[in-house]
Amino acid sequence: MSLKKWISAVAVTVAVFAVGPARADVELLNVSYDPTRELYQDFNAAFAKYWQEKNNEKVVIKTSHGGSGKQARAVIDGLQADVVTLALAYDIDEIADKAKLLPKDWQTRLPNNSTPYTSTIVFLVRKGNPKHIKDWDDVVRHGVSVVVPNPKTSGGARWAYLAAYGYALKKYGSDAKAREYITQLYKNVPVLDSGARGSTTTFVERGIGDVLLSWENEAFLAVKELGPDKFEIVVPSISILAEPPVSVVDKVVDKRGTRKVAEAYLQYLYSEEGQEIAARNFYRPRDPGIFAKYAGQFPKINLFTIDDVFGGWQKAQKTHFADGGVFDQIYQPGN
Amino acid sequence: MKNGNRKIWITAGLLAGALSQPAWSAGDDEIQQLRQQVEELDQKIRILQRQQEIDKENAAAKAKETPSVAVDNKGFGIKSGDGANELRVNGYLQADSRWYNGNLTPPIGSVAAATGGVDTFLIRRARLQFSGTIGKYFDYWLEPSFDSGEAALQSAYITANLAPEFKVQVGKFKVPFGLERLQSSANNSFVETAFTTGLTPNYEVGAQLLGSLFSGTTDYQLAVINGSALENVNTNGVAGGGNNSGSEDADNNDAKGIAARLFVRPFQVTDIDALKKLGIGFAYLHDNNPVQATAYNNLVLPTTITNVNLGSYRSPGQQTFFAYNGANATAVINTNTTAAYAVGTRDRWSPQANWYYGPFGVLAEYVRSSQDIARNTLSPVATITRNIQSVDNHAWQIVGSWVITGEDEAYGTSYPGSAVVPKHPFDWRNGNWGAFEVVARYDEQDNDPDVYLAPGATTAAQVAALQLANPATAAQQARDIGLGLNWYFNRYVKLQTSYDVTNFSGGGGTLPGALPGTTLILDRPQEKVFFTRLQLAY
Numbered sequence: 001m002s003l004k005k006w007i008s009a010v011a012v013t014v015a016v017f018a019v020g021p022a023r024a025d026v027e028l029l030n031v032s033y034d035p036t037r038e039l040y041q042d043f044n045a046a047f048a049k050y051w052q053e054k055n056n057e058k059v060v061i062k063t064s065h066g067g068s069g070k071q072a073r074a075v076i077d078g079l080q081a082d083v084v085t086l087a088l089a090y091d092i093d094e095i096a097d098k099a100k101l102l103p104k105d106w107q108t109r110l111p112n113n114s115t116p117y118t119s120t121i122v123f124l125v126r127k128g129n130p131k132h133i134k135d136w137d138d139v140v141r142h143g144v145s146v147v148v149p150n151p152k153t154s155g156g157a158r159w160a161y162l163a164a165y166g167y168a169l170k171k172y173g174s175d176a177k178a179r180e181y182i183t184q185l186y187k188n189v190p191v192l193d194s195g196a197r198g199s200t201t202t203f204v205e206r207g208i209g210d211v212l213l214s215w216e217n218e219a220f221l222a223v224k225e226l227g228p229d230k231f232e233i234v235v236p237s238i239s240i241l242a243e244p245p246v247s248v249v250d251k252v253v254d255k256r257g258t259r260k261v262a263e264a265y266l267q268y269l270y271s272e273e274g275q276e277i278a279a280r281n282f283y284r285p286r287d288p289g290i291f292a293k294y295a296g297q298f299p300k301i302n303l304f305t306i307d308d309v310f311g312g313w314q315k316a317q318k319t320h321f322a323d324g325g326v327f328d329q330i331y332q333p334g335n
Numbered sequence: 336m337k338n339g340n341r342k343i344w345i346t347a348g349l350l351a352g353a354l355s356q357p358a359w360s361a362g363d364d365e366i367q368q369l370r371q372q373v374e375e376l377d378q379k380i381r382i383l384q385r386q387q388e389i390d391k392e393n394a395a396a397k398a399k400e401t402p403s404v405a406v407d408n409k410g411f412g413i414k415s416g417d418g419a420n421e422l423r424v425n426g427y428l429q430a431d432s433r434w435y436n437g438n439l440t441p442p443i444g445s446v447a448a449a450t451g452g453v454d455t456f457l458i459r460r461a462r463l464q465f466s467g468t469i470g471k472y473f474d475y476w477l478e479p480s481f482d483s484g485e486a487a488l489q490s491a492y493i494t495a496n497l498a499p500e501f502k503v504q505v506g507k508f509k510v511p512f513g514l515e516r517l518q519s520s521a522n523n524s525f526v527e528t529a530f531t532t533g534l535t536p537n538y539e540v541g542a543q544l545l546g547s548l549f550s551g552t553t554d555y556q557l558a559v560i561n562g563s564a565l566e567n568v569n570t571n572g573v574a575g576g577g578n579n580s581g582s583e584d585a586d587n588n589d590a591k592g593i594a595a596r597l598f599v600r601p602f603q604v605t606d607i608d609a610l611k612k613l614g615i616g617f618a619y620l621h622d623n624n625p626v627q628a629t630a631y632n633n634l635v636l637p638t639t640i641t642n643v644n645l646g647s648y649r650s651p652g653q654q655t656f657f658a659y660n661g662a663n664a665t666a667v668i669n670t671n672t673t674a675a676y677a678v679g680t681r682d683r684w685s686p687q688a689n690w691y692y693g694p695f696g697v698l699a700e701y702v703r704s705s706q707d708i709a710r711n712t713l714s715p716v717a718t719i720t721r722n723i724q725s726v727d728n729h730a731w732q733i734v735g736s737w738v739i740t741g742e743d744e745a746y747g748t749s750y751p752g753s754a755v756v757p758k759h760p761f762d763w764r765n766g767n768w769g770a771f772e773v774v775a776r777y778d779e780q781d782n783d784p785d786v787y788l789a790p791g792a793t794t795a796a797q798v799a800a801l802q803l804a805n806p807a808t809a810a811q812q813a814r815d816i817g818l819g820l821n822w823y824f825n826r827y828v829k830l831q832t833s834y835d836v837t838n839f840s841g842g843g844g845t846l847p848g849a850l851p852g853t854t855l856i857l858d859r860p861q862e863k864v865f866f867t868r869l870q871l872a873y
Contacts, residue, residue: 145378190378190382193389194393202385206384206385208382208385
């Protein structure tokens, strides 16, 4: 075979290989945490439409959901996420530290510490609130069954744990007392799911427990889906400002050539439409105008931040959730 | 009722009600307690059930992360929890014997080449196979062999398994051409293959596109290959050379071959059971011979070549019954010597078909190989320097098989293990004997008689110097009838026996002539061989 024919054969092969089976122009994988299914279902459709109109390019966004900690480990282990939208910054820090897939200062790249929306922890109780649960002291009462996921695997559970612990710290003034409080709280927890959506299933569908310590958006969704005749939301006197962050996974987008669309995808979360979608799905939008528009649906609540009370995620993780930390010491399965 | 009486009755009623109240209260408390207990029990049951669900979910998630080790009908395997990575280890061993009957004593005066083979036991094939998947989409295959005590790398390739319809394979693989050749040798109906397989290439290094279209009814393969095994078959007596079964890794020239194959099972997705496993195909192989086409076109032949690039052909008894002159020449051949050599392109094509229905099976194929072949000489014919002939050799075979114990017959995949799976594996204590299969075949090869031409020659010496093949040692035709009985002990172990009778014509043997110093050319003596093979493939 002559060189020319050989080159032609290779070119044909490469061309066929490149064309391959029918596929979208661009495909993104968003690895997210448990309760964001509905949010990103709406947002993905809106962004795909926006991107198509702006760039005449079809983009298909796939999402993966699970406990935030588990999702982070999956990315560290090789799951090719173009973007991560997890429950807490520590999980993305882990991806940066252990897999070196993005820079350590990833949180400075987008506004509001890369958290386009916030949420908090509230109580979901059964209609009529038969156990009269009003505040954090009520969830440690004897005979009150509390449903909450495992903070070792769930970001929402870590927020809930810290909200409770922060309340106890503020009320009782010492770590020792707060530790007693949190010990009593987890004695009231009959089962630990691995993620927030699993806990919602436990409480709502399986009829277990008197109160669900829930993401605010998840609680609103449950009431909306199942009706106010079955559940009520109880807003405690104080809770934590939960800031779920987002980031592009640099090494993946550079390898796959998806950086441009991945960055646009996250920036679109801050757009007016992105913020509207977040608010409609009961996430508190960062945009003051959009928040004001939806202010009626978000109860007023005194919120503290993790930085204020726990000195940031790294410290909170090490003290409470690392192997051998406070949670491992106070939680005895089956109690 | 008078007012006084009414008051009394009312008072009495109120009193009775007041007195009975503690009794009612006590019952209500009990009910409340029972209700509370029921609710607590209900919660406990719900919690236990939910805990079971969570445990199951966690176990399923853990299973996805935990590698699994399997020893099953696919061999030994290790697989990652998510199935994306896998290693399988297989292998097979063929312990053969050959018994030549009736030609152990050569005919009086016949040349040694026409004699039968040596009765022998041998390790025909001993191979390991490492295969699996890396990263979900990339399959690999590595097959070292120790056939007859010689270590070699039979095949090694990586397949980008993008979709069933579209795969890309790079490495050393079986050239997509011959139907019998493409099935694993562990699955051949007979101990030794037919003449058609002698005209087809075996393993080659290259790249191919392949896939299965239209609900698996249509397989296609398109390969670009070195063509080195085709060209090196006669080099220094390379093991397996001479009948295209060689296994060469290195290329010695820029010429490349192209193979294309299409195989269709048009009734596979219909309700016609009898035709579901009917397959019809066609394969084409174009090989550009390195002996300089331009020089050939200009009718200026080179003075030296590195390879004769010609095949020789073997009988079912694995005896060479046809070889071109100089077939055993050394690697660098001076064209002034007696070696014939290939020039220009070689084209092969093969219509092929198989059909399986219940315990019955038929495989049929035809192979034609067209090749220009030249031979140079200066002496003793000083004025004649070249003999070039267009040579067309062809062969065909038909094999029938019947599993008399009723198991399904099937085309043997490239995977080890038998295509016939006994319903009742061998277990003599319980009266199970496995499966038995009867096989029969007819195959023949017709080589182009032009190989014996010596244009322009006027003397016996000139003829001998110009002929591409020597009719005294190279038979033009061979016809084989084979019968066999195969005993499948189980999926992995079988005993094959077969008996092949091959008749040759058009030369291949000699007798002394009537005049001193002359010989008479005879047909090569009939070959009768009984084979046995005990095979373990796992």
